[in-house]
Amino acid sequence: MIQVLREQHEAPESVQRRLALAGGRNRLGESNYRAVWGWNRLAWIGGKFEDRDETGALLRERVELRFEPKYPAVNRWHIERWLPPEAYGSPRQWYAQTVETENGLRLPALGPYPSRGEYEHCFTLETPRGEFVQLTPAVAERIALAIEWGRVMPRGDRRAALYAREARADREYEDWAFDVMDDAAPAMRGQEFVTVL
Numbered sequence: 438m439i440q441v442l443r444e445q446h447e448a449p450e451s452v453q454r455r456l457a458l459a460g461g462r463n464r465l466g467e468s469n470y471r472a473v474w475g476w477n478r479l480a481w482i483g484g485k486f487e488d489r490d491e492t493g494a495l496l497r498e499r500v501e502l503r504f505e506p507k508y509p510a511v512n513r514w515h516i517e518r519w520l521p522p523e524a525y526g527s528p529r530q531w532y533a534q535t536v537e538t539e540n541g542l543r544l545p546a547l548g549p550y551p552s553r554g555e556y557e558h559c560f561t562l563e564t565p566r567g568e569f570v571q572l573t574p575a576v577a578e579r580i581a582l583a584i585e586w587g588r589v590m591p592r593g594d595r596r597a598a599l600y601a602r603e604a605r606a607d608r609e610y611e612d613w614a615f616d617v618m619d620d621a622a623p624a625m626r627g628q629e630f631v632t633v634l
Contacts, residue, residue: 444512448472448572455574456516459581463519463554470518470581471556472572475511479504481548485539500539502548510561514572516580517556525551559584 460469483502528550535547562570
């Protein structure tokens with residue numbers, strides 16, 4: 438029998454409390470934001486699956502719904518925000534958009550209709566180079582507040598802020614590149630500089 442071992446973590450109570458304070462509660466009384474560990478976050482995925490042994494040889498093919506990790510970054514913390522069921526349309530629309538047929542079987546590729554709403558991905562905690570960032574109450578709260586602020590900010594202001602951020606990043610890169618070039622090529626290639634009048 439194959440046993441899959443996964444590193445699992447639960448968000449500390451202090452993080453959950455700060456997320457609830459920053460984002461409020463939904464109509465079910467649950468926090469609008471939550472922090473989940475990548476390996477802990479499973480979701481329904483429907484389709485054709487191939488099971489293989491340790492050598493890679495095909496053991497079987499199955500068409501079914503499976504509970505699989507939702508995020509490719511399984512060893513990272515993720516911040517999610519709750520969406521109400523109406524954000525997904527009606528149950529009829531949900532199944533019309535998500536049902537797939539495989540080997541004559543029809544199944545909802547994204548699982549059953551989220552009648553209680555669903556938490557959706559907002560942010561993965563990692564550095565710009567993809568390195569691990571530890572989840573703290575302050576980090577979680579800051580992310581939730583930034584998302585909430587972005588939701589109430591007028592669209593034109595969001596676009597202007599995005600352009601300003603990109604321009605600032607371009608300037609910072611150019612400054613860095615010029616500094617690297619200046620350090621790599623000293624003036625006059627090490628020759629003394631003499632002014633002739």
